[in-house]
Amino acid sequence: MQKSSLERLQDIKEEVLSKIKPTGSEKAKLKKITDHLISKVNKAIEKQGISGLSVQLVGSASRNTWISGTHDLDIFIIFPEETERIELERAGLSIAREVAKEAERFEERYAEHPYINMNIEEFDVDLVPCFGVTDASCIKSSVDRTPFHNEFVKKHINGLADEVRLLKQFMRGTGVYGSELKTQGFSGYLTELLIIHFGSFENVIFSAVDWKPGLKIKFDSDPLSDSFKGRKDPLIVIDPTDPDRNVAAAVSINKFCEFVDAAREFLTDPSERYFFPEDIVTLTDKDLKDRMRSRGTDLIVICFKKPDEVEDVIYPQLYKMEKSVSDLLEQYQFRVMRSFSWAGENEKEAKAIVYFELISSRLPQIKKHIGPPVWLRDHAEKFKLKYKHMDDVFSFYIEDGKYVCDIPRKYTSATSLLKSRLNTCSLGKHISASVNEGFQILENKEICAIKYCDFRKLFNRYI
């Protein structure tokens, strides 16, 4: 990079930081609410009369790597390692409920064990009970790792917090941030480790342009744990607090490549737009119809009630359905060009949608059915007996030494195929239940009946 480009990069970093770095008053407010909550938790512990517990703020708020405008607090209630799981769940919830009493709203959520999510003064707070184990490799519950991550980052981040913020914002802007199962991208902890490893935002970017799947990043010189043998993760970042864990396990090959691609684009023409992309246009009905006409393909969506579950439950099932329905379509010779899945977020009676673009949603009445070679007598005679004189067989002949017949195609339209056979697809438990209650198939212009903004924005990327 020439000096002028480097200077431009510095200008962009400063400009971006001025927008994403929390102000003094924002920090003060966060500190005040954190102190208040921790003191409330301690009081609740006291009230319960349990000894040996401690309270800790973890996550980006505690590591000072949070981005202005985000108000997420993770407060961990740490129980002695020897506590029975059932006692941790009971006492942990009891303490958290006591604290949540003053919240504007709260709800109990369930991951590996229950915790409470609450809102207070614009803050989104998780109150999470965990076991205070002595080493991250002997955790009893996956949240037990977090205090170790906290400790490692705080120890090594040494003045690089802003670099983490820049990388997070860049990943957000380019759509690769977030390790939830919907996104399959980069987690906050992963961005922190990348900054600690490479030393700065631009060093991560400089490196990423040449990344190849199978890249391994480690914080010590120990050999790779056996648990990584045969694994195909595109990116392996060994957790410095647990050598058996890949911090980047969630990163899909596409998000990995999208980051590499974004890094290259950014270096070619550095710009703030990678951090703050323009909002995607919501397509109007006319836009949609114009685009359909100009592509000439056939579009099909399956639309059904979104199961009442969190995204981490719904999206893997949606992706599974997308794959399974694609396979069904291809099996019946409808060629799929592209597909995506979407679930509504906040609406009452929200919908889930799986979308397919097909070369054509219609096929001719006949289908070529290729049988065994004529010289495999047993097979050949069985095939011939079955098909040759079937009423609705169009023709029976020999081609390349094999019996072949033209038989009626069972499904000449993708819609009729889906209506009849969607229930044979491998669908996840919740989606299956929802689809069984009913689903709609919309084709081409009918898709304009779907008005959700979010859906149309996503659709915009596919049409």
Place this chain on the structure above:
Amino acid sequence: MQKSSLERLQDIKEEVLSKIKPTGSEKAKLKKITDHLISKVNKAIEKQGISGLSVQLVGSASRNTWISGTHDLDIFIIFPEETERIELERAGLSIAREVAKEAERFEERYAEHPYINMNIEEFDVDLVPCFGVTDASCIKSSVDRTPFHNEFVKKHINGLADEVRLLKQFMRGTGVYGSELKTQGFSGYLTELLIIHFGSFENVIFSAVDWKPGLKIKFDSDPLSDSFKGRKDPLIVIDPTDPDRNVAAAVSINKFCEFVDAAREFLTDPSERYFFPEDIVTLTDKDLKDRMRSRGTDLIVICFKKPDEVEDVIYPQLYKMEKSVSDLLEQYQFRVMRSFSWAGENEKEAKAIVYFELISSRLPQIKKHIGPPVWLRDHAEKFKLKYKHMDDVFSFYIEDGKYVCDIPRKYTSATSLLKSRLNTCSLGKHISASVNEGFQILENKEICAIKYCDFRKLFNRYI
């Protein structure tokens, strides 16, 4: 087979023979014309003043394996082995022309060397000069083999002539008779050898039901000649007069399988219809349109002037064109279900036609173009540079770790593809010349414009 079936088989054989075995007067007529022609040839030889020549009737007429109603005579003018080729051609033609003077019509034809074909009293006569070599393995011209075939068959046919007639007629009736390049089936000599080897018509049929490609039939116990190493002929019948030659070399895998299939069908339900099939119906325009509608596929024919060459020249070129155009269509994503080639026979200004049945002759405007994996930086960047900002690219995205773009499809109809790119197909010399003079593309109902009976009969087997 149960006795009653065997009896039925014998009845059928007798019934068929009564129709195909030449009558006494037919035989007498053939003998009379043969004697007459041989004496004319001898006189012509005398007139030319050349010594050491002999004349011989060869082929099925001389072996008594000909079928009633066929009137083909092959008369060979045998020159001494040491004759110069140029002298054989000159003198041979000169003798033949002298004989042909009294013919109703005659023409000079060219195989490896020139010969004369003539018509006289309903007989189709070939007058062929050849070299009288001492052994079939040291022939100077491929026709030199025929006298050896003649000798072998006459020596071994011992009362099996009728069996040969039956097998020939069965092969005719089931469409596998004829070793010309159009048919790629069984030659007359091959049927004679099969009868000599297996002993009877029914023994060939009993055997054929279990034939597998790679079958070898030999008339001695010598090991197979090295010249057969690595060859993939479905049927190998070693010429008893030349161990390096496969008499069945012309038999295609499909004709081989069709014979096996016909043998099995015949044994399941013996009937004269295998020897004398019903004439194929000529489809009317209405039949054609009905069948097109019920199949729902798209039909395309390419129609052009038939080159003025013999079928053995035209058909290999037609088949080559059929394959080459199929590949072109598939390359541009038009899926070919079936195809065939046809050339008119006797018409003035005869046409040649190549036919394709497609899943669809239309494709959408866009085409998915898959590029290199993102991590192959050089390739990936070149691909992106070329496509990302191209004016008419619809979308550019990452899928399965690769760059992909939706680009405009160059040919959205099979007809436009063929009009533009037919000249890039690998066509034979004569067909290429003819196509360059002009061709027509007809689609679906337009094909009804082709009225030739022969074409429509063939078409009937494909629609």
